[in-house]
Amino acid sequence: MSRRRRQAAGGDHGGGGGHGGGDERWMASYMDMVTVLMCLFIVLYAMSTIDQNKFEKLRFALSTGFGQVASKTVDTASGVVVPPNLVDKKGNGFAAQADVAEAVKEVNDLKAMEEAIQASLQSHGVADKVGFDIDQRGLTIKLIGTQTFFDGNSAVLRPESQSIIDSIAPVVASSTNQISIEGHADVHGSPAPYVSDWDLSTSRATSVLRRFVDTDGIAGPRMSATGYGSSRPASTDPNDMAANRRVDIVILSDKSEDIRRLIPGILDGSIDPNQAVDPATGRNVSPADVTRKPVSGTGTTSTATGGDTAGATNRDTQKGGAQH
Structure with missing residues (x-):
């Protein structure tokens, strides 16, 4: 094989192959890191406990606040707010x-x-x-x-x-x-x-x-x-x-x-x-x-x-x- 042909073959496989492989190595390290983080969060979630009652209250409160769902527990009363010291034992505000x-x-x-x-x-x-x-x-x-x-x-x-x-x-x-x-x-x-x-x-x-x-x-x-x-x-x-x-x-x-x-x-x-x-x-x-x-x-x-x-x-x- 002539020298020119050997150089062409070496250039195609030696130099080009080396540069192409080096450009893709970072993806392997990145995927390994994401996998490790996902495993960490799964372990943390598995170790934690969820208060379902509090979670539901928080979920409905946030949803209602952002106008996503209507809640029957929202205070929709109208009128004058009565100070606690002016409410009698029967719950009547101001003068009965x-x-x-x-x-x-x-x-x-x-x-x-x-x-x-x-x-x-x-x-x-x-x-x-x-x-x-x-x-x-x-x-x-x-x-x-x-x-x-x-x-x-x-x-x-x-x-x-x-x-x-x-x-x-x-x-x-x-x-x-x-x-x-x-x-x-x-x-x-x-x-x-x-x-x-x-x-x-x-x-x-x-x-x-x-x-x-x-x-x-x-x-x-x-x-x-x-x-x-x-x-x-x-x-x-x-x-x-x-x-x-x-x-x-x-x-x-x-x-x-x-x-x-x-x-x-x-x-x-x-x-x-x-x-x-x-x-x-x-x-x-x-x-x-x-x-x-x-x-x-x-x-x-x-x-x-x-x-x-x-x-x-x-x-x-x-x-x-x-x-x-």
């Missing part, structure tokens, strides 16, 4: 609806007593001598103007005031509520012959209490008399000092504090009985979608005045506060 219903009933009962007293006073022709107010405490019957009920600096009931108290008594006697009789005085002038305004206001409250108990037969344990002197004025107007010379007869509500706290909101219509109520504020959690109106039979009340009362007020004012 039963409390709101009880507050509405209490307001209606107090209004019914007010209307009954007004009707009795009207039949005796003295309805313009008494004012009314309903609040968180209960129903307050206001005997305003000392000239109508007492002589100056005196705790003796006038004949007209006795008739007014006797007209109120039947309605008061028909209830089971506690009665608080509270006397007040004007800070101006001298309370003589009494030592102080405290003594004068307490004596007047006691006179009203004794009329209820001794003459009208109301049980004494239901009654209490308190004198506040001039510490709780109803008016700071110098021309309306007679408003502070008064005796209040308070028919106290016997409901719980949680229920009584709701009464002002029901009176002014700011509480919708159909909406959840926050006990901390006594107001609905969210505004009602409808126009709020006072509950049927409820509403704010104002002091009734008339010609005789106005005259008594003017006479007291003209005295310049010399009498209480």
Whole structure:
């Protein structure tokens, strides 16, 4: 064989074969490494334990979060989130609806007593001598103007005031509520012959209490008399000092504090009985979608005045506060 032919044969098999074999050797090492890693993961998986319950929860949670499947356990509740400290033992959030219903009933009962007293006073022709107010405490019957009920600096009931108290008594006697009789005085002038305004206001409250108990037969344990002197004025107007010379007869509500706290909101219509109520504020959690109106039979009340009362007020004012 000639030298050229031998070189061609050597070139085809020697040099070319060597280069071709070297280019493919890395694949064997790579496949060996992948095989070893697969064996490692198989061994690790075989050695591990799977909590099927947790795995299912995780699988459904991830699927639901990415919108792949619908889960019946996802919280789809709507409304206001109730803090745990405002949930009662029965699981009711905020004020229980039963409390709101009880507050509405209490307001209606107090209004019914007010209307009954007004009707009795009207039949005796003295309805313009008494004012009314309903609040968180209960129903307050206001005997305003000392000239109508007492002589100056005196705790003796006038004949007209006795008739007014006797007209109120039947309605008061028909209830089971506690009665608080509270006397007040004007800070101006001298309370003589009494030592102080405290003594004068307490004596007047006691006179009203004794009329209820001794003459009208109301049980004494239901009654209490308190004198506040001039510490709780109803008016700071110098021309309306007679408003502070008064005796209040308070028919106290016997409901719980949680229920009584709701009464002002029901009176002014700011509480919708159909909406959840926050006990901390006594107001609905969210505004009602409808126009709020006072509950049927409820509403704010104002002091009734008339010609005789106005005259008594003017006479007291003209005295310049010399009498209480």
